[in-house]
Amino acid sequence: MPKQTVFIKNKLGLHARAASQIVNLANKYTSEITIQKGDVTANGKSLLGILTLDAPLGSELLVDVNGSDAQELLTKLIELIEDKFGEKN
Amino acid sequence: MLKGVGVSPGISIGKAFLLDRRKIKVEKFTIAGDMVEEEVARFMDALQKSREQLLQVKEKLTHDLGDQGHAHIVDVHILILEDEMLVNEAINIVREERVNAEWALRKVLTRFANIFDQIEDPYMKERKSDIEHVGQRILHNLVGEKMRSLDGFEEDVIVVAHDLSPADTAQMHRGRVIGFATDLGARTSHTAIMARSLEIPAVVGLENICTFVKTGDPIIIDGTDGVVIVKPTPEEFRDYLEKQRRFKYVIQELLKYTDQPAETLDGYKIEIMANIEFLDDIPHVLSRGAEGIGLYRTEFFYMNSPKLPTEEDHFRVYKRLAEQVSPRQATIRTLDLGGDKIESKLHVMDEPNPVLGLRAIRFSLKHSDLFRLQLRAILRASAYGKLRIMYPMISGIEELQQANLILAEVKDELSSEGIYFDEDIPVGVMIEIPSASITADLLAKEADFFSIGTNDLIQYSIAIDRGNEHVAYLYEPLHPAVLRLIKRTVEAGHSEGIPVGMCGEMAGDPLSTLILLGLELDEFSMNTASIPIIKQIVRSVRLEQATELAYKAMSFSTAKEIEEFVLREMSSKFPEFF
Numbered sequence: 140m141p142k143q144t145v146f147i148k149n150k151l152g153l154h155a156r157a158a159s160q161i162v163n164l165a166n167k168y169t170s171e172i173t174i175q176k177g178d179v180t181a182n183g184k185s186l187l188g189i190l191t192l193d194a195p196l197g198s199e200l201l202v203d204v205n206g207s208d209a210q211e212l213l214t215k216l217i218e219l220i221e222d223k224f225g226e227k228n
Numbered sequence: 229m230l231k232g233v234g235v236s237p238g239i240s241i242g243k244a245f246l247l248d249r250r251k252i253k254v255e256k257f258t259i260a261g262d263m264v265e266e267e268v269a270r271f272m273d274a275l276q277k278s279r280e281q282l283l284q285v286k287e288k289l290t291h292d293l294g295d296q297g298h299a300h301i302v303d304v305h306i307l308i309l310e311d312e313m314l315v316n317e318a319i320n321i322v323r324e325e326r327v328n329a330e331w332a333l334r335k336v337l338t339r340f341a342n343i344f345d346q347i348e349d350p351y352m353k354e355r356k357s358d359i360e361h362v363g364q365r366i367l368h369n370l371v372g373e374k375m376r377s378l379d380g381f382e383e384d385v386i387v388v389a390h391d392l393s394p395a396d397t398a399q400m401h402r403g404r405v406i407g408f409a410t411d412l413g414a415r416t417s418h419t420a421i422m423a424r425s426l427e428i429p430a431v432v433g434l435e436n437i438c439t440f441v442k443t444g445d446p447i448i449i450d451g452t453d454g455v456v457i458v459k460p461t462p463e464e465f466r467d468y469l470e471k472q473r474r475f476k477y478v479i480q481e482l483l484k485y486t487d488q489p490a491e492t493l494d495g496y497k498i499e500i501m502a503n504i505e506f507l508d509d510i511p512h513v514l515s516r517g518a519e520g521i522g523l524y525r526t527e528f529f530y531m532n533s534p535k536l537p538t539e540e541d542h543f544r545v546y547k548r549l550a551e552q553v554s555p556r557q558a559t560i561r562t563l564d565l566g567g568d569k570i571e572s573k574l575h576v577m578d579e580p581n582p583v584l585g586l587r588a589i590r591f592s593l594k595h596s597d598l599f600r601l602q603l604r605a606i607l608r609a610s611a612y613g614k615l616r617i618m619y620p621m622i623s624g625i626e627e628l629q630q631a632n633l634i635l636a637e638v639k640d641e642l643s644s645e646g647i648y649f650d651e652d653i654p655v656g657v658m659i660e661i662p663s664a665s666i667t668a669d670l671l672a673k674e675a676d677f678f679s680i681g682t683n684d685l686i687q688y689s690i691a692i693d694r695g696n697e698h699v700a701y702l703y704e705p706l707h708p709a710v711l712r713l714i715k716r717t718v719e720a721g722h723s724e725g726i727p728v729g730m731c732g733e734m735a736g737d738p739l740s741t742l743i744l745l746g747l748e749l750d751e752f753s754m755n756t757a758s759i760p761i762i763k764q765i766v767r768s769v770r771l772e773q774a775t776e777l778a779y780k781a782m783s784f785s786t787a788k789e790i791e792e793f794v795l796r797e798m799s800s801k802f803p804e805f806f
Binding site for chain 1: 300303304307308311312313314340343344346347348349355358359535
């Protein structure tokens with residue numbers, strides 16, 4: 140199952156707006172998704188879960204996707220993070 | 229009878245609605261085994277109901293404010309509401325522990341609160357309050373109480389609260405709230421200003437009204453005298469009905485003359501403008517006799533919004549403003565916030581003295597990218613109507629020159645992009661720091677107009693923190709120092725041939741009208757409720773009477789003497805207003 144390590148590059152980190160974009164994206168797919176930071180793991184379809192990761196700028200995350208449309212979800216998610224969630228800075 | 233500070237005139241008689249921010253008391257009940265699934269269904273119903281309410285709030289905010297920033301907060305709340313961590317865990321607790329849904333939800337909320345307390349990032353930590361908000365909403369729906377939001381009432385209510393946030397008042401906007409009474413607050417607090425622009429009677433600073441008023445109690449609010457009566461006697465009820473009738477009659481009479489100019493008997497004319505925050509208010513303030521918008525605050529763009537507004541966000545709103553007010557003029561004040569308000573978006577440091585710190589024009593000059601973006605939007609919108617730009621909190625000529633330099637660059641930029649705008653858009657200075665008033669002669673050479681902001685001018689010249697209750701008694705608009713600064717500003721402006729207006733609360737206070745008129749201000753910009761009264765006062769005197777009163781007032785040495793003198797004079801001339 141696809142897994143990938145990614146770094147948070149936007150200034151504000153995985154704050155509410157960014158986290159809600161992840162949840163909205165993940166909810167479009169049937170695959171299960173978990174995001175891990177250190178020893179804390181969150182369900183990628185849970186806003187609260189993502190927020191509790193406490194992932195500011197520079198955080199290293201391990202994204203693990205599991206399901207029939209896993210690869211596409213992973214690609215889209217990485218794009219979103221690389222694009223700094225559309226933030227300008 | 230309770231005595232507080234009357235901050236918005238008029239009398240309201242009705243039922244109290246206690247906006248109780250304290251947490252709902254949740255008790256634990258054991259559920260019979262065969263009732264568990266019913267309890268889960270009850271929880272799901274409450275979620276569904278909460279979701280519908282949030283969607284309504286979102287629609288209202290998007291519609292009223294025309295901005296997506298506030299609406300996004302609501303989106304986050306909806307996502308929390310649907311969050312499977314929260315939902316599944318609460319349901320599991322109901323099933324496994326056989327407890328009521330309230331108890332299960334409270335348990336989950338507490339667990340999240342603890343997790344968020346451990347979080348280091350201050351911005352993410354803040355989300356704890358969002359979770360609590362959502363939790364409270366679900367709990368209210370579970371308990372079957374009306375959600376304590378300030379819209380969607382089915383009957384008129386008088387809101388009683390410890391304090392009201394700007395978000396509360398935004399929701400109250402043109403709803404069925406006919407008055408409010410709060411424990412905290414002062415004349416210049418956001419809620420007081422809002423109450424005046426909504427024209428609902430309000431009394432603040434009541435200290436502990438929340439502790440003995442219940443929802444449904446009959447209550448009377450007298451926003452003119454600062455009196456609140458809970459459970460009135462039949463006599464009190466009758467007296468206040470009569471008082472209310474008289475007040476309504478006076479206002480009704482005044483409203484017949486809204487289209488008349490504010491001109492003295494001997495022909496001295498002043499412009500009466502309105503201070504607004506929401507575009508929805510425009511038709512109303514114009515119908516009340518405003519001749520334009522003298523102060524459009526742009527702070528709400530940045531408040532509560534999880535991201536910074538874009539140029540398009542600004543432009544859309546300013547364009548609507550220009551179009552709706554046209555052919556009259558609207559004055560847009562550039563960002564007047566301290567770093568504290570948008571700190572979370574810009575990582576500004578905490579300041580020991582925010583009032584004296586990096587705020588208003590200082591903030592804009594430091595973060596010139598944000599300033600440029602706002603100026604671009606204003607200029608672009610100036611193609612659609614008559615706009616003016618006003619810089620807040622200018623302390624001296626250098627700041628004005630710097631701001632104007634940036635404005636000139638932005639203009640060049642737009643010209644080279646072939647974008648049309650008003651090349652001669654008037655640029656004004658808000659006079660609200662003593663140094664600006666003292667150097668007004670210098671500023672007047674490089675500004676197109678002045679507008680005196682009395683709230684801050686009073687605060688800075690008397691050196692009182694207007695939020696500090698221990699020195700609130702020193703907040704005296706009629707202090708000789710304040711009057712001298714106003715006089716000096718008007719004279720400096722006029723000797724350079726530029727108009728001088730006032731957009732502070734003092735401009736809408738009938739007690740000060742003749743003094744300000746006597747000092748020959750050209751424009752008063754105020755809350756909507758005051759417009760008819762101020763016009764009437766101006767229209768019933770000769771300029772020389774006002775001048776005489778102003779100069780006599782200025783001959784006294786203390787604020788107290790001035791106030792007593794003016795009150796005496798005004799109540800003999802205008803018994804219906806005092």
